[in-house]
Amino acid sequence: MNPISRRKLIYGSVAAAAGIGGLAVAERLASRYGLIPPDGSGIYGPGETLTYACQRVLTARTPARTFPRSMISKNPFANAVAPPKDEFKRLQAGGFRDWRLVVDGTVARPMSLSLADLKSLPIESQITEVACEEGWSYIAEWIGTPLSNVLREAGVLPHSRYVVYYAIEKSLWGSIDMADAMHPHTYLTLGMNDGDLPVPFGGPLRMRVPRQLGYKSLKYLTHVTVTDDIKKFGSGKGSVDPDYGYSWYAGI
Amino acid sequence: MAAVSQLEKTKTHRHSAVVRVTHWLTFVAFVALLVTGGEIVISHPRFYWGEVGNVNTHPLFVIPIPASRDTVPTGYGYVMPDQNGWSRYLHFEAAWVLLLAGLVYGIYGLWSGHFRKNLIPARRDWKWRAYRDRMAKYMRRERADRAEEGAYNVLQRTAYLVVILVLFPLIIWTGLAMSPSFTSAFPATAALLGGRQSARTIHFFVSWLLVLFLIVHVTMVALSGFWSRMRAMITGYTRDPEEDR
Numbered sequence: 001m002n003p004i005s006r007r008k009l010i011y012g013s014v015a016a017a018a019g020i021g022g023l024a025v026a027e028r029l030a031s032r033y034g035l036i037p038p039d040g041s042g043i044y045g046p047g048e049t050l051t052y053a054c055q056r057v058l059t060a061r062t063p064a065r066t067f068p069r070s071m072i073s074k075n076p077f078a079n080a081v082a083p084p085k086d087e088f089k090r091l092q093a094g095g096f097r098d099w100r101l102v103v104d105g106t107v108a109r110p111m112s113l114s115l116a117d118l119k120s121l122p123i124e125s126q127i128t129e130v131a132c133e134e135g136w137s138y139i140a141e142w143i144g145t146p147l148s149n150v151l152r153e154a155g156v157l158p159h160s161r162y163v164v165y166y167a168i169e170k171s172l173w174g175s176i177d178m179a180d181a182m183h184p185h186t187y188l189t190l191g192m193n194d195g196d197l198p199v200p201f202g203g204p205l206r207m208r209v210p211r212q213l214g215y216k217s218l219k220y221l222t223h224v225t226v227t228d229d230i231k232k233f234g235s236g237k238g239s240v241d242p243d244y245g246y247s248w249y250a251g252i
Numbered sequence: 253m254a255a256v257s258q259l260e261k262t263k264t265h266r267h268s269a270v271v272r273v274t275h276w277l278t279f280v281a282f283v284a285l286l287v288t289g290g291e292i293v294i295s296h297p298r299f300y301w302g303e304v305g306n307v308n309t310h311p312l313f314v315i316p317i318p319a320s321r322d323t324v325p326t327g328y329g330y331v332m333p334d335q336n337g338w339s340r341y342l343h344f345e346a347a348w349v350l351l352l353a354g355l356v357y358g359i360y361g362l363w364s365g366h367f368r369k370n371l372i373p374a375r376r377d378w379k380w381r382a383y384r385d386r387m388a389k390y391m392r393r394e395r396a397d398r399a400e401e402g403a404y405n406v407l408q409r410t411a412y413l414v415v416i417l418v419l420f421p422l423i424i425w426t427g428l429a430m431s432p433s434f435t436s437a438f439p440a441t442a443a444l445l446g447g448r449q450s451a452r453t454i455h456f457f458v459s460w461l462l463v464l465f466l467i468v469h470v471t472m473v474a475l476s477g478f479w480s481r482m483r484a485m486i487t488g489y490t491r492d493p494e495e496d497r
Contacts, residue, residue, distance in 0.1 A: 044338075047345025055433045062437040067303070075308035080323050129304065129448065131432050133336060134321060135296040136306035137448055211433045245337025251433025252344060 034161065034177070038230045038238030039248040052249045056179060059251070064185040064210035067127045072193060073138035076130075078200035081219060088168055088220065096204040101150075101188070105164070105225035108155030115204055118188055121145040121153075126185055128210040130217065133250065140201075142208050143191030148182045151226065159228045162238070165207050166223040174218050174239035175230060175248070176209055185210050188221065213250035215241060263491060264402055266484040271366065274357040275485055277349055282462065284346035288339035289459060295320045295336050299456060303447030312453060347427065354420060361416075370404060371413055377406040396476075415465050419458055426455035 030036050035053035039045075084092070091099050096115055104110040123145055131137040147163070156178075163181040166173040180186055187208040190197055197203035202219030209216040230238050238248035267275075297315040298305070305311065307324060318328035320335065361367040376382070386407045396405070404412070428434045429442040429451035445451045473481045484490040 044341035044345050047341065047348050050348050051344055059433045059437045064432070064436050065439050065442070071303060073304055073306075073309070077306035077308050077323075129432070131430070131448060132296075132306075133292075133340060135292070135452055136298075137304045138306050138308075139304055211436045213432060241337075245341070247337075247341055247344075252431040 037247075037249045038162075038175070038236065039242040044247075048247055048249065051252055055249070055251045056177075059211065060179045061183075062211075064126065064128050064183075067129065067139050069127060069141070071139050072127060072141055076138040076140050076201070077136060078198070079132065079214070081200065082169070084199075085169065091168075092199070099204050099222070101205060101221060102223045103150055103154045103226075104223075105227050106157040106160045107151070107226050108157065109153070111154055113150070115190065118145055118150075118190060118205070121149050123190075124187070125191075126187070126208075126210065128185065128208075130210075130214045132214040133246070141193050142187055142189050142210075143194075143197075144187035144189035144208065146184055147186045147188055147207070147224070148184065150188060150224070151181060154226070156226050157228075160226045161228050162226075162230045164225045164227055164230070164233055165218055165221060166225075167218050168220045168222045170223075172218065172220075172240060173234070174207075174216055174241065175227075175233070176212070176216065180209055180211065181226075183211065189217075211251055215246065216250045263489040265488060266402065266490050267488050268360075268364070268366070269488065270357065270360040270364075272485055272488060274353040274360075277353040278357075281346040281350040281353065282466070284342055285350065286459065286463065288343040288346070291320075291335040291339035292343065293456070294318075294332055295334065296324055297326070298324065299453045300449035301446065301453060302449055303442075305449040347424075350420075351424060354424075358416075371409050371416075373406045373409045382406045383410070411465065411468075415462070419462055419465070423455060423458045423462065426451045426458065430455070 027036075030049060030053050035056055036049050037052040040049040040052065099115050101113045101118065102111075103113065123143060125141055125143045127139060127141045129137050129139045151163070160178060162175045162177055164173060164175040176186070185208075189202070189206040189208040190204065192198065192201055192203075197206060202217070202221075205221045207216075207218045207221050227233070230236065234240060235243055237243070241250075242248055293315070294317065297317050297319055298307070298311040299313050299315075300309065301312045314326075317326070318330055318332050319326050320332040322331045361371075373382070383406060386405050390407070425441060426445065428438075429445055430448060435442045435448075442448050442451055445454060480490050
């Protein structure tokens, strides 16, 4: 063996050992600081973990992009939704007076709120963009109460890590981490562009997570569960989306 | 060091290990990004300029293909299968490979003098005439002269620098400008481009420029001796140029 190849061998081994050691340390640190997403395993795990960890380090508290009123889209696109089931039609016939939002899980005071209850909380508005993973987008004014208001009322227990939320059709559900759940732009949305939230856009109640793609802003919201263990829900990947092949974290 | 083996005498060193490894990582990542990017486009083959755009707004242009969503009016009577889930997972994972390989290559290129020695055109070539003359040589299909053995000519240097310093940074920038979370931290990344939809449209065109580069690159490799060039980019060495002829 000549000197050059021996030196290369030593350098190569040191680099490989440092790489493997570095990965192991990174995995430990990421796990400890909650930087591994619920779907952060399998062949796409490294990419998802890098994306989510970097986004959390960079954007845990940054405000969503907001726009001037003049940029509100004249013809927003509601996207297709499944035809409503009987229960939804019954609630709609009653003017959604019986619509309830259940808040439970790892909270001190579980509750069940009507739309009137939600409207009695501090109401805010934001002019933000809905961006679909397909590529299209629109801007609207969204009116509602920050999810954090309700979570504070309910008293989130300190070890909580995720907020899971369901549509009236229970098979449609998602979750966000506490950074997004407590973010001031994450709304329980009741109105859009100075009116009630239209049904095609998710009315009467929609989760609005403007720093993630549209599919995290679940329509027809009925149930919010705070949890410390996301693995207990569905297939354990944080939302129904990974079951359809879509990533849990949709900040990109 | 007097004993130089018979083998080494006929070999010329062309590419360092860092260049070779990052070259092939970039190639694999680029193919993955291209395929998955194409799949994602199929879900909405319409492009816009500005901040917003959807089926209710006027497109800048439309690719005349069927879409993988029935909400997009394409004029076709059928809908393509939805491939966005795995395509998006793989797109971003491959983007990480590209970014990390690019960072390693960029730092190495600056630190080792690779950019200065191999890629930045010589001072005397900083004029149009040098480009025109080299292009004329290509057009006449002239052999590379002795001065060009083992070194890139002014056209190659410029093409590689444009890809490394303009196209790849631009495709990463326009990609990040589409991230609602990244732009919450750095809103200027989208605003400077004219908005989210402008970023998407530029992302699309830059990917075509990279495809154009890939086609020319592979064509030139093939014309100048495919296996010799492949050997150089895999093992680092090429056999003596006389042997290739």
